[in-house]
Amino acid sequence: MKDNKAVSKLFLIITVVYVTCLLLSNLVAGKMWAVTSNITLPAAVILFPITYIFGDIFTEVYGFKNARIIIWLGFACSFFAVGVYMITIGLPHPDFWTNQEAYATVLGTTPRVAAASFIGYLFGEFSNSMVLSKLKVMTGGKKLWVRTILSTLVGEGFDSVIFVTVSFWGTMENATLLQMIFFQYLFKVCYEIIFTPATYAIVNWIKRKEEMDTFDYNVKYRIV
Secondary structure (H helix, E strand, C coil): CCCCCCCCHHHHHHHHHHHHHHHHHHHHCCCEEECCCCCEEEHHHHCHHHHHHHHHHHHHHHCHHHHHHHHHHHHHHHHHHHHHHHHHHHCCCCCCCCCHHHHHHHHCCCHHHHHHHHHHHHHHHHHHHHHHHHHHHHHCCCCHHHHHHHHHHHHHHHHHHHHHHHHHCCCCCHHHHHHHHHHHHHHHHHHHHHCHHHHHHHHHHHHHHHCCCCCCCCCCCCCC
16 A cells, blocks of 8 residues: 555455454453453453554554544444344244344344444544544654553543443443443553554554555544
């Protein structure tokens, strides 16, 4: 991708992997992970933070405008997937097929949780990309680790607060709600920090392969 108009094979590959991770995260989110006797997290936390790492890669290498396209693509694919799940769950099934309840349990979701997921995703991903893009210009492209961590602090903060609050507000005590937000946020941020060396290596490799390193000078940070 040696200019902003061409789409390289590498860009396409990264996009496919990003969307795949996002769809899988949404699919496994219904599984609960008992980290300890007092800490429970959705299983999606083992995969969803990777989408933020890919978001960092898109913004760092290809710039905010290209990252914006990918974020909306991920949103559209997730929306489509949820729609297909709901349609297939609602289809009449034969009496001999006894897996309807299990199928609905795994793939089904309430409108409230779906809305929480979509809103949290958009706020989180766009804030992450905007912060990283702005910091890159401010730092002259230096200290990638600082930029990725700071952008994650903002993006994952929005995502965790919005998703948990919209999904569970009024269904549990406020103390429990705050605990869920805190531990999800802490896990995701630590995930990003641990994977920082890998992010460095991938970003530098892609920059060399693509022969580009985008700086978002005079970019208007809008989501559409």
